[in-house]
Amino acid sequence: MNARDRAAEVARQVRDPEMPMLTLADLGVLRDVELDGGGEVVVSITPTYTGCPAMATMRDDLVHRLREAGFDRVEVRIVLDPPWSSDWISERGRAALREAGLSAPGPAPRRTGPIPLTLGPARSAPPCPRCGSAATRLTSEFGATACKALYRCTGCQEPFEHVKEI
Amino acid sequence: MNDEYAGDSSQWAFGTGFEDPLAGVDTTVPQGVDPAELAAYCLMLGDDALIMSQRLSEWCSRAPDLEEDIALANMALDLLGQARLLLARAAAADPGVVPALPEGSPVPAEDALAFFRDAEQFRNVRLAEVENGDFAHVVVRLLLFSVARLALLERLRTSPDQVLAAVAAKGVKEITYHRDWAGRWFLTLAQGTEESRRRLETALEALWPYQAELLAPHTGFGVDPATLRGEVDVVLDQVFAVSGVERPGDAPPSDAGREPIGGTGRELPGGTGRDGAHTAALAPLLAEMQVVARAHPSGRW
Structure with a gap:
């Protein structure tokens, strides 16, 4: 396994701080892991909700786990586009949710045009x-x-x- | 389940969080967009979210039941997240908007904008800042606010500024929940008891004069809120019709001696929150929100 794949494997194991039955990969929050020319690991994550207060903890956990695995230089970047969708939760993640x-x-709603008002059960x-x-x-x-x-x-x-x- | 974290001090690194909510995001201002205009636009939308979030968070532990308490706190959090991104975007587009702090201060730009500007520098609508009332008041406030904000964010999803477009795309999903929550409670209170309906109508009468400001014309970069009037009216009229509540007449709050809530005559003639002309309710809100940050301008959080 090359260094990039090894870093990606470490990042994929990091768990969501609020729903620890899910890894960040299962939740669809982990978007990308790259190794730049200088040996720095660049991890991209996306918030589930804009105000998600767990982002800093996710960042710290990723940095910590990757350092433990021997990657001294780690940068965590935010990706905003495209926005997170619950459709990105993996099958394994869904099973883990049910288990817990x-x-x-x-399926997430797919809409075009103005979003209709829902006054009854959503x-x-x-x-x-x-x-x-x-x-x-x-x-x-x-x-x-x-x-x-x-x-x-x-x-x-x-x-x-x-x-x-x- | 979390035994693996026991004794792991890095797990408790709260407060060292992302200094920049746009870490790693390309904040280059696109060609043809005026950075100052982009910053002004983001500041306006960011201030709306920040001040509304602060008012909603004041509801914590005061809602009629636990579920609605949690709902209001969640909406406050969504708006705080939007505010952080929008203020950070404004600062990245035009660093000139960020208040100066003592040399070497570690306060990030979004915090400098939130905590080190005075009332007249805020550009939020007055609907966001007026003092909280009863539960009907927050339902009406959220309905008017969310219907307009949702219409605006829907359009901004195709903004030439990629950062603003991304914030809008995400915000649309969040504000849809807020709007529908407010719409359902509006209907529930309208069709509940005589008392709930009386309170709803009282809140609507008090807040409606501030509705027009949400759709005040804005020139320069960005979607002009004035162009949203039609679709905003469609949604509001739908809520009024289903609830059997009459749509109030349009009278701006400054007309004919009508004093905004908490008004002390400090309002500029014809001015709105967008011009920095606020009700007297904003300064005390800011005093509470800003006091700790201002006491420690070089503090690290």
């Missing part, structure tokens, strides 16, 4: 990740982190978090 009792996002409610019941109800479009909504299952009565489609 979270509901994985459905989308069909996801099934309960615990009992599988389809009888679930939205509690709030906003949850403990920017990327999650809160639901409640009326079958097993348990609340659960759903990673939002964006």
Whole structure:
């Protein structure tokens, strides 16, 4: 394995600080790992939400892990375009979310033109990740982190978090 | 699950975060775009987001229930993120907009803009700064703000400035949630109890005079908010129709002695927040937001 691939492999193992069942690669936040001519590792990451407060922690974790692996010089860059989409969460990531009792996002809405106002339930409610019941109800479009909504299952009565489609 | 991090001090490196939210982003001003105009435009949108975010964050622990508390905090955070990028973009386009700080101060440009400008240097709409009221007040404020901001960001996705276009593309996804949250609560309060409807109508009456400012003409670089009037009206009228609430008449806040909330007559005649003419509510907001940063102009956070 060459140095670039080795650096990429280290970066891919770094976990998301807020949803540690996912690696940054599974979450789709890790966009690129390059080795420049001078031996510096350049890692590109993108925020899930603009205000994501975990970006600094992700940066620090990436730098720390890569240094541990022998890459002394690491630069972490932000990529804003194209914006992160929940569609970028890998199959492995979706399975890890379900395993942890979270509901994985459905397909992100694809829109052209003005975005229609939604005054009713925004989308069909996801099934309960615990009992599988389809009888679930939205509690709030906003949850403990920017990327999650809160639901409640009326079958097993348990609340659960759903990673939002964006 | 996090045992692997135990004793790992680097895991706790909060506060050493990204000094620059545009780290590694190409901030070259595109050919044909005037850097000063681009900076002024980004400052206007960034100030809207920053001041609105500050007002929303004041709701923390005060909302009617936990879910709505979390919702308001999330929206404040989204807007803070937009503000950081937009202020950083303004500073990168035209460093002349950044207030001077003591030599050697480590304060990044976005923080200098947020914490070291006075009220008359802010370019936010007054709708963002007026004091908080009850829950109906924040619902109406967010509805008016988000409908206009969403329409503007939708257009800015094709801005010739790639940074602004990227911020807009991301912001559209976030503000869609804010707008729809506000629209649903507007409907709920309108069709709830007599009391909830009374409060909603009171809030609408108090805030509507500030709505026009969101669509005030802007010349120079960027999408002119005045051109959004049609699509903004379509959405607002949809909410009013479904809720059975009458659309208020259009009277600017400075007309016929109508005093803005918290007004003390300091407003310039005909001036708006876009000109730096603010209500008396902005200065105390800034005093609270800026006091720590100003006490330590060479502090490292």
